[in-house]
Amino acid sequence: MSDKKKSLTVFRSDRHEDVAAIIASALIVVVVLTYMAFIVPSVGIKAPQDGKLVEIFVAEGAEVKKGDPLYSLEVVKKKWVNNVMEEKVAVESFTAKANGKVLKVSGKPGDAVKKGKQAIVVMEHEKGTLP
Amino acid sequence: MEDKGLFGKILAIVPGLAVMIGTLYVLRVYVEPWMKDAVVFGRKGWLVQVLSLNYILLSILTGMFYRNILFGGKIPAWAEEGFRTTRLFIKTGVIMLGSLYTFDKLLKVGGIAITLIVAFVFGTAIFILWLGKRLDADRSVTATMAAACGVCGVSAAVATAPGVRAKPVDLALSIATILGFGIMTMFVSPFVGKMLALSDYQFGAWVGTGILNSGQVLATCLAFNPNFAPGTAVAYGEIWNVVRVICIPFVVFFITAWYWKGEADAEHVSLGSILASKFPIFVLGFVGMTALSSLHILGAEGSETLHLMRDVMAWVFGVGLVGLGAYIDVREIRAAGGKPLRIGLIAGATKYVLALIIILAFIPKEGAF
Structure with missing residues (x-):
């Protein structure tokens, strides 16, 4: 298609657009990883x-290692088993994904928490x- | 168009891109939260829960509104370059979706995905070539429509058109027909999925097989389940989508070979040259991202790092989908008629329904991961 106005891309060709998309996604990955690893303070x-806090295993000021449990949550787990949706209440522990120090603990056992809303543990x- | 130089070209992108990003910002930050709380028919969040109107579908609808109402049917010159970055955003998002998988997860569903996609892609192409002959349609139109309905609405049709000597109007009608069909299915599929109590795995497999445009597959999966995470509709749908996209050069070869076989001045086409020129290499980026995820370089599952990565991914897709909406010209779809429309609708609907029947019969509700 010689008519550039009809072209669906700002690049010279689809190939160039594909390469640009690969570069763009690589840049996003580098920026996100750098930001999380070196820039974000906590x-x-x-x-x-959604669920209910069952236990908080760490206190403010505690040093934690990757894999240490931070808190446990009572959640409703949904799973398809033999083509039937099975729902059961389970207690799940959530662990630290990196070594660090606990700066703040919010909430106490029994508190209801909403997905992605408030921070339960703030870590450096x-x-x-x-x- | 005069040569503006690199800086001029980048500058020309800014206004349209700003409209796309600004639109998404308003939709995500103000409109969607308002809709989640709005009480309609006595039910809170009815618009989101029942109509599946999340920011993804709203992005497409707003894009359509811009093009067809606000801009009077044509993206204005000042915004055109910016809107032409649409596919860059969608491809970047598709590559980033590779982070939802590890190779062992891909292997678990890859076989089923490849079997279904290859059967449906070539099945549809062969069906259209037969239907075109029965309806006595022009061979160029039939070939373009076979590519459009068989494998991918826009990319395959554009890739096939020169090889089968399709006129620009045939190409435009094929694309309009298939995009129009895709829009209908985008809004209907989440209802059907919920009505039939499909699991994320079944829904992703169905939509990935039955819908023919990367953006529309994503939008439909996210309308069904708005989460970006392993085991969600979008994670399964995308595996099907990537397998389909990889099929493009093979289908282009198959249809081009069919076309030239029936022409007196036959031209030689080789699979090698078509693979070299048409293979969608952004798929390699998707595989690279899966490799990074398999090596746990992107952070642990459940980490705030992956959470941020997926949030950025959602923004990238959102911007692309505003642009996708702005490329849907209702007048073009309305103008599509006659044999291309009949062929497209019969083939599209058959594929969509048949895929659902096969998914219900053979794909279990339990996801592979």
Whole structure:
């Protein structure tokens, strides 16, 4: 198609657009990883789904290692089993994804938490690690 | 168009891109939260829960509104270059979706995805070539429509058109027909999925097989389940989508070979040259992203790092989908008629329904991951 007005891309060809998309996604990955590993001073760890706080395993000021449990949550787990949706209440523990120090703990056992809303634990992580 | 130089070209992109990003910002930050709380028919969040009107579908609808109402049917010159970055955003988003998988997960569903996609892609192409002959349609129109309905609404039709000597109007009608069909299915599929209590796995497999445009597959999956995470509709749908996109050069070769076989001045076409010129290499970026995820370089599942990565991914897609909406010209779809429309609708509907029947019969509700 010689008519440039009809072209669906700002690039010289689809190939150029494909390469640009690969470069753009690589740049996004580099920026996100650099930001999280070296720039962000602390991260608020939020509940990954709605539930009720059962236990908080860490206190403010505590040093934690990657894999240490931070808190546990009572959640409703939904799973398809033999083509039937099975729902059961389960207690799940959530762990630290990087070494670091607990700066703040919000909430107490029994509190209802909403997915992605408030931070349950605020952590300062070791520089160069991905929280 | 005069040569503006690199700086001029980048500058020309800014106004349209600003409209796309600004639109998404308003939709995500103000409109969607308002809709989640709005009470309609006595039910809070009815617009989102029942109509599946999340920011993804709203992005497409707003893009359509810009093009067809606000801009009077044509993207104005000042915004045109910016809107032409649409596919860059969608391709970038598709590459980033590779981070939802590890290779072992891909292997678990890859076989089923490849079987279904190859059967449907070539099945549809062969069906259209037969239907075109029965309806006595022009061979160029039939070939373009076979590419459009078989594998991918826009890319395959554009790739096939020169090889089968399709007129620009045939190409435009094929694309309009298939995009129009895609828009209908985009709004209907989440209802059908919920009505039939499809699981994310079944829904992703169905939509990935039955819908023919990367943006529309994503939008439909996210309308069904708005989460970007392993095991969600979009994670399954995308595997099907990527397999389909990889099929493009093979289908282009198959249809071009069919076309020239029936022409007196036959031209030689080789699979090698078509693969070299048409293979969608952005798929390699998707595989690269899956490799990074398999090596746990992108952060642990459930980490705030992956959370941020997926949020950025949602913004990238959102911007692309505003642009996708702005490329839907209702007048073009309305103008599509006659044999191309009949062929497109019969083939599209058959594929869509048949894919649903096969998914219901053979794909279990339990996802592979």
